[in-house]
Amino acid sequence: MENLASEKETLREQLASLKHQLQGVKEESQARGLEIEKLKAKSVAELAKAKSDAAATMTSYLADAEAANAREREISSMVEAKISSALDHARRQSRRMNLEEIHARGFDLSAYIEAEKVLEEEAATLLSDDDGSASISKSERYGDEAPKDEALQDVTPEDAIAKDVTPK
Numbered sequence: 647m648e649n650l651a652s653e654k655e656t657l658r659e660q661l662a663s664l665k666h667q668l669q670g671v672k673e674e675s676q677a678r679g680l681e682i683e684k685l686k687a688k689s690v691a692e693l694a695k696a697k698s699d700a701a702a703t704m705t706s707y708l709a710d711a712e713a714a715n716a717r718e719r720e721i722s723s724m725v726e727a728k729i730s731s732a733l734d735h736a737r738r739q740s741r742r743m744n745l746e747e748i749h750a751r752g753f754d755l756s757a758y759i760e761a762e763k764v765l766e767e768e769a770a771t772l773l774s775d776d777d778g779s780a781s782i783s784k785s786e787r788y789g790d791e792a793p794k795d796e797a798l799q800d801v802t803p804e805d806a807i808a809k810d811v812t813p814k
Contacts, residue, residue: 728773735769742766 742762749755 731769731773731775735766735773738762738766738769 742759745755745759745762749759
């Protein structure tokens with residue numbers, strides 16, 4: 647019996663030891679679980695920050711792209727105005743030269759030629775304007791009335807001869 651009691655005591659000690667070990671493993675497991683939860687929370691926070699940074703970067707790139715597009719539109723508009731002024735200048739210069747040729751043939755067109763010279767000089771001034779604001783309307787140039795020769799702009803030299811021009 648003593649043997650039994652001693653075995654029983656040994657088993658109780660082993661059981662107590664196993665309970666103690668089990669308690670230690672449970673505590674260690676809980677500590678690791680807590681650490682895992684902390685790491686998950688930290689990972690979630692870092693992921694949220696990374697997403698926020700990515701969104702901010704994307705917003706910045708979109709704003710930069712929009713600014714570049716706006717600048718491109720502004721430059722395109724300025725170039726278009728310059729080209730329009732250059733074409734207007736060339737058209738007026740050609741018209742003046744046609745009127746001078748008609749005048750050289752003996753018709754008195756000096757008033758028309760002078761008016762075309764003025765218009766040509768204005769077009770040249772607009773063409774040399776560096777700020778791109780070459781869009782002055784006719785009413786700004788002449789007040790409320792258009793010049794008398796404005797109707798002659800689309801008239802060919804042959805039409806001008808047939809109308810109210812008189813030979814010298």
